[in-house]
Amino acid sequence: MRFLLFAAIFVASSLSAMNLIDEAKNSGLKPLPKDQKGVEEILKSNGVKVSQFDLRKVELGKKLYFDPRLSKSGIISCNTCHNLGLGGADGVSTAIGNKWKENPHHLNSPTVYNAFLNNVQFWDGRAxxxxxxxxxxxxxxxxxxxxxxxxVEKISSLPEYVKEFKQIYGKSGVSFDNIADAIANFERTLITPSRFDAFLNGDEKALSNDEKKGLRLFIDKGCVACHNGVNLGGNMQPFEVAGKYKFSNLGDFKGDANGMVKTPTLRNVAETAPYFHNGAIWKLTDAIKEMGSVQLGINISNKDAKSIETFLKSLTGVKPKIIYPQLPVSTEKTPLPQF
Amino acid sequence: MRFLLFAAIFVASSLSAMNLIDEAKNSGLKPLPKDQKGVEEILKSNGVKVSQFDLRKVELGKKLYFDPRLSKSGIISCNTCHNLGLGGADGVSTAIGNKWKENPHHLNSPTVYNAFLNNVQFWDGRAxxxxxxxxxxxxxxxxxxxxxxxxVEKISSLPEYVKEFKQIYGKSGVSFDNIADAIANFERTLITPSRFDAFLNGDEKALSNDEKKGLRLFIDKGCVACHNGVNLGGNMQPFEVAGKYKFSNLGDFKGDANGMVKTPTLRNVAETAPYFHNGAIWKLTDAIKEMGSVQLGINISNKDAKSIETFLKSLTGVKPKIIYPQLPVSTEKTPLPQF
Incomplete structure (x- = not known):
């Protein structure tokens, strides 16, 4: 009798977890691809064109990603604002760049992790x-x-880079297109599998009960309407659907020509405060409540916001191991830093 | 007969190489220590006091070294100016810091590689x-x-750091002293063995004939008078001994109270242009000639400067493999970046 009771409870909870997996999938949530072939399939279905993946490009792109000489001053690299040790972002509201200038539209640096799987790039989706x-x-x-x-002049002045570009890209060698392509190939490896992926792939125990409750709320409240797909975001959505964004006085960003904005990915969101295009909100539960009010026109209680946050934390993924690159040595031909 | 001739040549060149090793050692040049025990012996003989070496401190110190939250703005880390991918320096004349301010004395960032073996730290040797x-x-x-x-407030707001500090430092936990101590322990592992070390350790073939010629000039011209010891520098020497420094109008740095300045290490010097305390010279041969004129009161010919440069390039060492650290996640208690 006791055994039967246990069995019944087990079946019930197991069924409910299975239902939740199906429900999550049916609402448009997808696990990360398991390899570069899977990445390509997703990109193809997104209509995103990319060049052929190549591990030599990955190694070259990693160096370029960390090389501050790609900046005019010589002291800012891609990694300055998309720091691979800080969830792929910079942890400040507004990106700071050359000569300590703030981004003129007060835009916040989005994470580079999993960015390759976004349907579009930039807050206004222009790439x-x-x-x-x-x-x-x-x-x-x-x-x-x-x-x-x-x-191109800077990179061409460094023989080690020139050699690598020739080996990989042949006659076209060092070009601005190839520099960008190598960086993109490196970024293509910045994928962070999480417990949520294990869950979607059928491991019911990958999420705790509290996380499952949060996921159910995430679906039921409608967050999933915009935060869907493999990146729980990364697509264009209307900006400020339901109400006035209380921080819209910060910066003049109004989305693209149609008032659309890129929904940020929620992967690793617990690591990438502050939130929103203008980095105006630091607390994740505040961000959840604000989105309820602005985008969904609903009031999300503190308790529900906390529960959704609990689910979102399960999206913190395992980061790839990056060996810090030794960069090619500057030569007498290398253009000097400019301040 | 032919065999004898070969043998005679071999013995002669071998003897000459052995003589050069002895000569280099007698003139005060020393190889890098092979382990942390060897590091300690050198430090002891230099009269430098350090805390106990601990691999847990190394891992913690590595995170702190790369953590931009140690800066007020949250975007500058130790690695910004002492970039481990760029010979341990920043490749610009004058260090640029918070709010894009230049170092007020126009001082150039010295390399962090092997810095632990310097007898003193800072250009004026004050640490x-x-x-x-x-x-x-x-x-x-x-x-x-x-x-x-x-x-201390920032680091104390990050539970992962707090736990590590407690495990390592016990009751004192997160303190400014302990933050500095952990960073120093990491820096103590930034040692770069070069072919020159192999040569000093008895491998005559570790240097090419051209490099040996350059080393002989380096000794004979008197460079070794200041650039000696295990770091070929790192000790205090009089500033502008023999002549007027033609770039001394750049910045107001005049050395310490006695007009003394820290001789920079020559290890990895080929990777750390621009040169001198004010980063005024970009070309290594120009720097060699300038030092001949200013410090030694001699004219070093272009040919000899090139030969000395050839030797100095053998001081480029193998860098330790650094896995880029994942940093603890900010919390609601973490003081916000300030701009």
């Missing part, structure tokens, strides 16, 4: 893939401030 | 060891600009 994205901050005056021509 | 040194840039307004109290 379709990470290679196009990488060209933006390098050239942008308040970021790295390096004109494309200067970036 | 005897790296733990004392580390406290300087963290607090200094034009560098990381974090008062000691704020640094």
């Amino acid at each position: 379709k893939n990470l290679a196009d994205q990488a060209k933006g901050p390098i050239q942008s005056e308040p970021e790295m401030a390096t004109p494309a021509k200067l970036a | 005897k060891n790296l733990a004392d040194q580390a406290k300087g840039p963290i607090q200094s307004e034009p560098e990381m600009a974090t008062p000691a109290k704020l640094a």
Whole structure:
């Protein structure tokens, strides 16, 4: 009798977990791909074009990602604002760039982890893939401030880079396109599997009961309407649907031409405060409540916000092991830093 | 006959190489220590006091070294100016810090590699060891600009750090002294054995003939008078001995109270342009000639400068493999970045 009771409870809770997995999948949530082939399939279904993946590009791209000489001053690298030790972001409200300039639209640096799986790049979605994205901050005056021509001159002055570019890209060698392509190939490896992925892949015990409760709320309250797909975000959605965003006085960003904005990924969200395009909110539960009010037109209670936060923390993933690269040595031909 | 001739040549060149090893050692040049015990012996003989070496401190110190939250703004880490991928320095003339301020004395960031073996720290030698040194840039307004109290508050707000500090330092836990001590323990592992060390340790073939010629000039011209010991530098020497430094109008640095300045290490010097306390010279051969004129009162020909440069390049060492650290996640108690 006791055995039967246990068995019944086990079946019930097991069924409920299975239901939740199905429910999560049916509401559009997807696990991370397991390999680069899986990445390609997702990108293809997103309509995102990318160049052929190549491990040599990954190694080259890693060096470029960490190389501050891609900035005009020589002291800002991609990793400055998309710090791989800080959830792939910088932990400040507004990105700070060349000459300590704030981003003129008060935009917050999004995480680079899993960014490759976003359907679009930048807050206004103006780039379709990470290679196009990488060209933006390098050239942008308040970021790295390096004109494309200067970036190519700098990299071309470093024989070790020149050799690698020739080996990988053949005749085209060092070009701004190839610099961006190598960086994008490195970023393509910055994927962070989490317990939530294990859960979606069928491991019912990968999430605790509290996390499952939070996931159910996340689905039921409608968060999943925008935060869906493999990245729980990364697609364009209308900006300020339901109400006035109480921090919209911070910065002049109004989304793209149609007032649309890129929904940020929720992967590793517990590591990437402050939140929103203008980094106006530091507390994750505050961000959850604010989104309820602004995007869904509902009041999310403190208790429910805490529960959703508990689920969101299960999205913190395992980071790839990165060996800090030794960068090619500057030569007499290397253009000097400019301040 | 032919065999004898070969044998005679071999013996002669072998003897000459052996003589050069002895000569180098007699002139005060020393190989890197092979382990932390050897490091301790050197420090003891230098009169430098350090805390007990501990691998747990090394791991903790590595995180702190890469953690930009030790700066007031949250975007500058030790690694910003002492970049482990760029020979342990920043590749710019004058260190740039908080709010993009230049170092007020136009001082250049020295390499962190092997810095532990310097007899003194800072250009004016005001710190005897790296733990004392580390406290300087963290607090200094034009560098990381974090008062000691704020640094302790920030680190104390991160539970993962708090736990590690307690495990390692016991009751004293997170303190500014312990933060500096952990960073110093990490820096103590940043040692870069080079072919020159193999040569000093008896491997005659570790240097090419051209490098040996350069080493002989380095000794004969008198460079070794200041650039000696295990770091080929790292001790205090009179500033501008023989002549007027043609770049002395850059910055107001005049050395310590007695007009003495720390001789920079020549290890990895080929990777750490620009040169001198004010980063005024970018070309290594120019730096060699300038030092001949200013410090030794001699004219070093272009050919000899090139030969000495060839030797100095053999001092480029193998860098330790550093896995980029995942940093503890900020909490609601973490003091916000200040701009």
